[in-house]
């Protein structure tokens with residue numbers, strides 16, 4: 001399978017934060033969701049991917065190419081979907097298109113107007129009057145009209161109402177149907193990922209916790225509930241973090257089979273959601289294995 005994005009041992013340090021040894025690969029034709037708590041480095045990683053920031057060490061390749069030698073070619077083939085700061089707000093969408101069109105060798109005017117109609121975007125209204133949803137659609141229409149093969153989005157659905165969000169996600173789903181386009185986006189709205197993500201990358205404190213096919217997460221992770229008598233020094237090691245109350249414990253494990261064998265029918269097992277995984281990983285990282 002062709003690799004569209006490759007991060008290899010990427011490091012980037014700020015004063016009090018660092019992306020550490022980030023290595024992952026994104027395959028062509030899939031939707032990958034990028035998740036992690038606030039401030040874990042998702043936007044920083046996206047900026048590294050877009051060459052808006054450069055790594056201190058390690059390598060970022062897009063379409064197998066390096067920005068140092070192929071920046072122009074890479075940029076032609078990526079659509080970066082933003083809601084802010086991209087458009088000149090005093091222009092109309094038509095004027096904006098006229099400005100952008102010459103930049104892209106593969107610009108397709110017919111396609112642009114098709115999307116403008118499909119997304120019900122006004123061509124003659126100033127962009128500063130656009131709602132957040134309209135901005136997202138305008139940005140996506142532009143990305144699609146230059147035949148971007150990779151669409152990168154930083155929290156595209158934040159601030160969109162549920163109806164609009166679903167419409168937007170359906171659209172993304174349609175876009176990848178031909179197997180030629182790849183979508184990579186960060187989000188805090190994990191239900192978005194249920195709808196369209198094939199892969200999930202989970203970042204915590206600047207480090208990769210996992211990259212999994214979405215459907216395998218439920219096979220690996222499990223939420224376990226049971227009496228405190230089941231916990232001792234050894235059994236607690238099976239958990240990423242455990243929450244204890246007087247009534248019992250609840251813990252997250254990434255060794256589903258092993259834990260189920262260990263506790264048998266003495267415990268209750270529930271499917272771990274991405275939110276459970278994010279919550280327990282954060283807690284586990286803060287306080288060691290056990291949390292209260």
Ligand SMILES: Nc1ncnc2c1ncn2[C@@H]1O[C@H](COP(=O)(O)OP(=O)(O)OP(=O)(O)O)[C@@H](O)[C@H]1O
Nearest residue numbers: 014015016017036037038039040041042043044045
């Ligand atoms: N240019 C910069 N200089 C110094 N620190 C920075 C810079 N950019 C980001 N940071 C810091 O890096 C950390 C990660 O920020 P980043 O925006 O990448 O996280 P995020 O996962 O996208 O967060 P959120 O989900 O809240 O958007 C934060 O502590 C932030 O303050």
